[in-house]
Amino acid sequence: MGAPAQRGMRFYLTTHKRHWLRLTDVPLFLKAEHFDRAVKWDVAQGPYAIDSGGFMELKSKGTWTRSPRQYVDDLRRIWEHVGPYDWAAQQDWMCEDAIINGGTFQGQHFVGTHLSVAEHQRRTVANFLELRSLAPDLRIAPVIQGDNIPAYERCVELYDKAGVDLRKEPVVGLGSVCRLQSTRQGAAIVTAMAAHGLRLHGFGFKTLGLERVGHLLTSADSAAWSSHARYRPPLPGHTHKNCANCIDYALNWHQRVLAAIPTHRQPLLTDRSAA
Structure with missing residues (x-):
């Protein structure tokens, strides 16, 4: 898969502004869908990773409407135009x-998949x-899912039974x-999942969560700045009325969060050559 080597925790700044890729070398985290209508492509000046957008997809539609083939095609297009990403x-x-x-939670409506946790896994x-x-050549990261520790343990077992050794993966969501x-x-x-190596x-992740368990993570992302x-x-x-879409505010916030994490160590530069 050709993973980037790093040391410590890499903290990605989550944004929907894809043009920020050419404005900063701070690690950025973007959804694949934000590139769907791209006409002008911005070459990344620093490391970045891609989110599949699953939360909004399942929240609003209750299923995935983008096929795996479509997603792979999207990832290849991003890689070719923007530059190699850390992982997707x-x-x-x-x-x-x-x-x-x-149901409705905190003012947001969820259609519901109406499936079991086991089926989601x-x-x-x-x-x-x-x-x-x-x-097989793309840097696609597996994700473990669950709603409590035993469920996450079962998800790890499912990967193992399928022949996927998560301990050998460069990153596991x-x-x-x-x-x-x-x-x-x-x-x-x-803590329980980190114990698996x-x-x-x-x-x-937000600041409090990073202060608690940031030392156990290889990387994290956050849009809390907005x-x-x-x-x-x-x-x-x-x-502007506020800085909810402001790169200056986002970069300042990013630096403040890094300074607040006692265990943070700056990672090595990413190997940005193609896998």
Whole structure:
């Protein structure tokens, strides 16, 4: 798969602004769908990773509408036009209660998949196997899913039974912990999965979660800077209403978060040659 070598934790700044790739060498995290309508492509100046967009896909549609073949084609196009990415997340199936059962949570409507956690895990593993079969040369990262520690353990076993040794993967996404990562339960899940020797990526981590378990992660991403900025005055000299879409604010926030993580060590530069 040709993985980038690194040391410490790489902290990606999540954004929907794909043109930021040419404006900074800070690690960025973008959804594959943000490149769908690209006419002008911006070559990345620094490391970046790709999110499959599974949360919004399942939240609003209750299933994946982009086929594995389409996703692989999208990833190849991004690689060719933007430059080699660190890795891209597979098309996993989250196991949050809202995603599975549907309903309205914190003002957001979820259609619900109405499937079991076990079925979400089965589909997650099956998707990774299909993507790996379609594109063995691409850096596609497997994701483990569950709703408690025993469930995550079962997901690891499913990969093992399918012939995938997660310990050998350069990065393994830890799904469905975004809303738990600052809690004791979330910390316990991260700790239990790290004990397997997995190089974990934490999706949607915030400062408190990173302070608790950042030392156990290979990488993490966060878009918390945007909501943080939305409820605060803009930076001095900025004329917009707030800095919720402002690269200056995002980069300043990124530096503050890194400084707040006692265990953070700057990773080595990524090998950006093609796999």
